[in-house]
Amino acid sequence: MTSEPVATSSVSALAGTTFSGARQTAHEFVRSVLRSAILSGELAGGTRLVQAELASLLEVSTTPVREALRELASEGVVRFDPHRGAVVKELSGEEVHEIYAIREILEPVALRRAIPKLTEEVMDRLRGLHQKMTEVPHSAEWVDLNRSFHMTIYETAASPRLAAIIRSLEDSSVMYIGAFLKEVPGLRDDAIHDHGEILEALERRDGDAAAEAVVRHLGLAVKAFESRSAQTDES
Amino acid sequence: MTSEPVATSSVSALAGTTFSGARQTAHEFVRSVLRSAILSGELAGGTRLVQAELASLLEVSTTPVREALRELASEGVVRFDPHRGAVVKELSGEEVHEIYAIREILEPVALRRAIPKLTEEVMDRLRGLHQKMTEVPHSAEWVDLNRSFHMTIYETAASPRLAAIIRSLEDSSVMYIGAFLKEVPGLRDDAIHDHGEILEALERRDGDAAAEAVVRHLGLAVKAFESRSAQTDES
DNA sequence: GTCGCACAGATTGCATCCTATAACTAAATC
């Protein structure tokens, strides 16, 4: 049980995070810590998540850890096999394509549904997020702003189920390709440009244009992923 | 702590089910029992699910019960608020419409994806299910066959994510409207007719026709739901 | 030398006990 020489990421990256208990249950705390660690790439795909280890690291008992893992498993970010433990899920290229294909179908729908419900307040929020994204560099914060931008639109569609599905797909996307989208040079600017177009289309209440922009926006990520995975062709 | 006069359904309906432990973990057992009880309508929407009660009834401890409830919560069939416990979810009419709207989008997609992958073996299975559905009356078994029929198609699409989303939407549908679809007279025959059309279209590898049939098939349920909820207009 | 088997270490899963939280009830104050 010495640390493996081939560096798979370890949960020890989480050391130091403590549970204040303030109005949050322990399993919620564990879940949020693991979630953000996984989505940020801190915990890479394939990392084993040993309950006892996580428990002592986060200073809770194993019970809430297991509950958190169960929830993450149904969210699809970890794999949890009976008696064998949890590992951070790693998606295949096919799955990435599948996820983006579904997103390209659902996101335009959610967007069109949102348009009639757009208030000035929501538009202001979107403009604010867009503005801020032009200011901060590509970082965890930027990724978060990006997520907020899109989800704000979809949540005003007042279709909670649809929004939840999209959110989960987006999470899976970020988990898998978020890490190396950072390395694609012009991507951030392209994304900001697309957001601008989406925003403009929303101002005009033009569903077709907005939908088209979103689909192109998604295509960007897929293309970046493809060029990257072709480059890292090592199977 | 007397029983309420207004008869909300009770978990006591589950009494007698025992956990053999055979190659199944306790929480999986609890989950499957609760799932089928909820989907079958045995546990109606709004029923409180008290952990201790379920635990003693199913002869397990509260820990696996909580884990099962957590999973069911992320599946969307129960609502689980911190420190307040779980209740069987009840969907509003709007949510039902939303769910069917999403299904009408995704199911044709899954179907088209399935067509190139249809083997004779799958077709045989579908024919068998279809045949059997003409034989058994509208019952829990029939509903299950129906579910199998559709999911068999979607699972051959080799899009696990898409299939999982559809399955969860279907579960929510069944949970909510399954109970009173039974009471709509011609529905079973109409459904069987639609299945015949879908099957025929699949034989011809005709995606358009199959998709059209599926959408009409879904529309059937929505229409039945609407006429029923208009009839039971008591808000 | 390879395959199979058994044992040991590691890890998950569960039961029991205890604590924390929230709903409910009743009393006290305005």
Next chain:
DNA sequence: GATTTAGTTATAGGATGCAATCTGTGCGAC
């Protein structure tokens, strides 16, 4: 009489210890 506040009870959440299960390793047989 209404409203707030304190106390009570029911119930969820979590910690600990133990049992069940899996995995890897070493020994023996072929």
